[in-house]
Amino acid sequence: MRVPTLTLAAAGVALIAPATLPGAAAALPPEARTAAHGEGIGADPGAGRGAGPAPAAGRDVPAVVRPERGATTPSRGRTATARPRTAAGTAQDRAEGAVTAADLLAKVGTCAEISSGRYRTDANSPATVPVCGAQGAVFWKADLDIDCDGQATVHCNGQADPLYSPSTAYVQSDGQPLNAETLPYIVVPAASSRWSPGASGVRGGSVAAVVYQDRVQYAVVGDTGPSDLIGEASYATARGLGISSGPSDGGVPSGVTYIVFKDSVADPIEDHQAAVSTGERLARQFVADN
Numbered sequence: 001m002r003v004p005t006l007t008l009a010a011a012g013v014a015l016i017a018p019a020t021l022p023g024a025a026a027a028l029p030p031e032a033r034t035a036a037h038g039e040g041i042g043a044d045p046g047a048g049r050g051a052g053p054a055p056a057a058g059r060d061v062p063a064v065v066r067p068e069r070g071a072t073t074p075s076r077g078r079t080a081t082a083r084p085r086t087a088a089g090t091a092q093d094r095a096e097g098a099v100t101a102a103d104l105l106a107k108v109g110t111c112a113e114i115s116s117g118r119y120r121t122d123a124n125s126p127a128t129v130p131v132c133g134a135q136g137a138v139f140w141k142a143d144l145d146i147d148c149d150g151q152a153t154v155h156c157n158g159q160a161d162p163l164y165s166p167s168t169a170y171v172q173s174d175g176q177p178l179n180a181e182t183l184p185y186i187v188v189p190a191a192s193s194r195w196s197p198g199a200s201g202v203r204g205g206s207v208a209a210v211v212y213q214d215r216v217q218y219a220v221v222g223d224t225g226p227s228d229l230i231g232e233a234s235y236a237t238a239r240g241l242g243i244s245s246g247p248s249d250g251g252v253p254s255g256v257t258y259i260v261f262k263d264s265v266a267d268p269i270e271d272h273q274a275a276v277s278t279g280e281r282l283a284r285q286f287v288a289d290n
Contacts, residue, residue, distance in 0.1 A: 096218050096240075097280035099287060101211045107290040108132070108139050108257055115195040119230035121145075121253075129230050131195050135289040136282065138200050139259040142231030144212070146238055147223055148247035153181040156235055161247035169224040170204030173268035178222045180234040183270055185222025186210060186258060192227035201262035205269040207279045209286075211257040212241040218279035220266045231256065259286065 111132035118127040121143045129142050148156035149165045156179075158164045168178040168185075178185055186208050188197050197203070206221040210233060217240035225232055233256075235245045244250040261282040266275035 096216060096276050097283065099209075099216065099280060099283040101214050101216050103287050104209055104211050104216065104259060104283060105257065107134070107287055108141070108259065114138065114200065117194040119189060119194070120228055121231045123229070127228070131200075131230075133200070134259075134286070136286050137259050137261050138202060139257060140230055141255075141257050143253045144210075144238060144241070144243060144251045144256040145232040146245055146247045146250045147185075147187050147232050147234050148180050149223060150177040150183075150234075151179040151181075153179060155245070156181045156247065164247070168222055170222050170269060172270040178234075178270065180236060182236055183222065183234060183272060184210075184217055184219035184237040184240055184275070185234045186219050186237060186260075187223045187225045187232035188221055188260070189230055190224050190227040194227065197221075201264075202260050203265075205265045205267065206260055206262075207264040207266050207275050207282060208258055208260040209279055209283050210237055210241065211259070212243060212252070212255060215241045216283075217241050218272075218276045220269055220275050221260065222269065231258075233258075259283075261286065 111130055112134070113130040114133040115131035119129040119131075119140070119142070120127045121129060122145075129140055131138055131140050148161045150156065150168045152158070152164075152166060156164065166177060168180075171177055188202060189195065191197060191199075202221060204221055208219045208221065210217045210219050217237055219233065219237050222234065223232075235247065235250075238245040238250055241256075243252050261279070264278055264282055266272075266278055268274070
């Protein structure tokens with residue numbers, strides 16, 4: 001799903017990338033960009049947007065509009081994959097806490113669909129992914145594309161990723177965009193008639209458990225994407241799951257489970273340890289309740 005994540009305008013916010021960091025975003029020709037979506041998490045499609053102050057971290061208020069990544073970008077026929085297990089069935093579950101991948105996956109075997117339609121994982125793929133409801137959480141199973149947007153860093157910048165954007169839908173407590181290289185975050189679709197994340201208690205700063213094979217990575221909701229696509233997470237999320245994290249050639253085409261805990265929040269949004277402690281507590285509750 002190499003399309004740009006969607007960030008909505010809030011007047012008066014200026015995001016300044018450090019001049020010393022590499023790779024200012026290269027301008028793409030118009031045919032490589034599509035029109036920007038006008039939808040945001042928890043907002044009705046087409047709703048007007050008034051000017052206002054910069055959003056605080058974790059609030060359900062997006063920051064800046066970005067154009068979508070064009071459908072001409074190659075979809076993922078990846079050569080990169082997750083780091084292999086040493087032998088089938090012998091690897092231990094690896095998580096940031098005591099709740100294992102096996103614990104969580106045992107509770108998402110069936111899907112009670114709460115979305116009114118299904119999502120595509122890539123621009124030209126069929127719509128096959130539903131959003132599912134559970135006690136205390138929503139979840140979906142999809143691919144993982146790399147979101148490298150936000151603060152310019154060594155690995156996330158305009159030279160490394162020609163589709164790079166210096167902004168994210170949600171910002172740190174100091175008003176700066178998130179850092180995709182160091183902060184595990186996930187991308188959720190913009191609100192639409194298909195599904196409104198905000199109506200399910202999913203907002204900026206909500207805590208998620210992302211599961212791939214025997215790994216669990218806690219993350220926050222940090223960015224939004226097109227309203228018909230799903231399956232994207234930050235460079236740091238992929239790295240924590242043992243997935244190749246290159247912004248142009250990383251990710252995996254399937255097998256990733258995203259569990260987002262309803263009405264949760266990591267405060268401040270950039271504090272990964274806050275996400276881990278909250279996520280671990282809610283993951284234990286999720287396993288007990290489902």
